[in-house]
Amino acid sequence: MSGLRVLVGCKRVIDYAVKIRVRPDSLGVVTDGVKHSMNPFDENAIEEAVRMKQKKVVKEIVVASCGPSQSQETIRTALAMGADRGIHVEVPAGTDANLQPLAVAKIFSKLVEKEKPDLVILGKQAIDDDANQTTQLLAGMLDWPQGTMASVVSASDGSLTITREIDGGLEDISVSLPAVISADLRLNEPRYATLPNIMKAKKKKIEKMTPDKLGVDITPRLKILNVVDPPVRQAGDKVPDVTTLVEKLKEKGHL
């Protein structure tokens, strides 16, 4: 199997090393002036696409990101890792916090119509909303098979064998192409963006679009009511034996 076109999605999120602070209005977290980078699961998605291209299974990698103008930096990182060209679906700054999986899935289904890829690879979930929905919604919209939480992907004639990480352990499935898959952390070890590739990436094209031009209504269907810090960790109790432990758990209504 060769010559496939892959569409990979990536999202610009708050960097995972940053200490998150809740906004004073309790409707979200502070993003101004905070370091952002590519969603870690999306790095796995791009890495998988690049490896498939090195194995000559894939011929072209198109990377797409929905977000404010700074999302272009994320697309550039993907291009530096080995994607061929980018698509930036621009959403006004400030509204991107409300860009929800349903809207993103709709945007991607329009991109699929336009680009006609054989395979879509997304990250399993974004580390800001932890939704884990876009892949599934997109597969449903396209009526394509889905292979989510992929930790191993191998290609053979017209289909992919995927190992999925599920609650019960590992599950092997086979999906026929075209398909949508989502990358898990253990799928691969993403490569560094090397300086030569960063420089080469500057010459690669990024096409700009808007949800309007794609005919997608991105109005949020879910409303965030309140965002709060998790409760401060309380000190625990030491108990002398198991009987006391069971008593205490019953007392607190945990058993």
Added chain:
Amino acid sequence: MFCLRSCSRSSLFKLLSNSRSISSSCVDPNVGLTTDEIEYRDAALNFAKTELAPNMQTWDLTEEFPVDTIKRSADLGFGGLFVSPDYGGLSLPRHDGSVIFEALSQGCVTTASYITIHNMVNAMIDTFGTEVQKERYCPDLSSMEKLASYCLTEPGSGSDAAALVTNAKKEGSKYIVNGSKAFISGAGATDLLVVMTRTGGKGPKGVSALIIDTDTPGISYGQKEKKIGWNNQPTCVVNFDDVEVPCENLLGAEGQGFNLAMHGLNGGRINIASCSLGAAQQCLEDVVQYTHDRKAFNQPLNANQHVQFKLAEMATEITTARLIVRQAARSLDAKEPNAVALCAMCKLYATERLFKVCDDALQLHGGYGYLKSYPVQQFWRDSRVHRILEGTSEVMHMLVARDLLKHL
């Protein structure tokens, strides 16, 4: 060719959760950089945090020269930053080099410093070499197939570099080299040397640069020096005993060697100053977290105004030093008339002030600052030598004074 990360994602999470970086503040190294430059910094910092930082302390204790890791950095382009793309390099300006070396030094000052030395030698050959020399040596240096060392200092001459006595006598189609070089970084583990030798009379005009393969017969090394820092870089005396070097290995013209050396050191001073920046930046990030976590007299250390003021001073030193280092780099890139003096100023200012920042950070750690299990002492030890090598602070004073007085 691609370069895989060796560190697993879960251990990376553990590492980062122990040190949140202060990225959006008065001391942010990204401020003033273009998007491209930020990408270069991110690439270097990523490598530093994943490949260097987790090993920095072990390498210091075992004194291992991490050749594998250093060669892996070449896959990212760190072998020939300033060299022409015709020879595997990236032709980056010195300013971008400063940004990159600062980021690498946040992971390990010693490894980053070695990479600066390797780059200085590669750039010297690219700038002053013939086509034949460039084609023979630069691609291997850019890919780090071969590693390089730079030989100027001798047991009898450091600051007074022009007084060097290692001589190269021309005999037919060869130079016969005799003498010793001291304090050579990487010696014994590197493949290629650029050596300053005396081919003519006394003084700077009698010095010529030779490119010498380390497998040439007659080269021997002294015992590896025991140092207080830069431990994961071997430092030795290199002895030349009737070493035969073909005349075609002359780099530049006869008598031009001293110019080459001074030229190389301008960039070298920016690089070393940049390594001090990385050390101080990491020390500050660590101590900001430490003074938040550590409690004394029923409050975190950073509730004390003295501690707050100390941190503010340290941050101000770092940001100021960064400004002069980057300005010196820009001046060198633009070949401005003040470039040499500015490079001297930036090394003088940055290495001296930022060592004190590391020292303050150590003090703020209290007893823990004295333990080898905390990185701050290693940044302190490693950056101490920056005030000495590639031109002592005293020589930097000389250069600046000379520039001030030359018009009188």
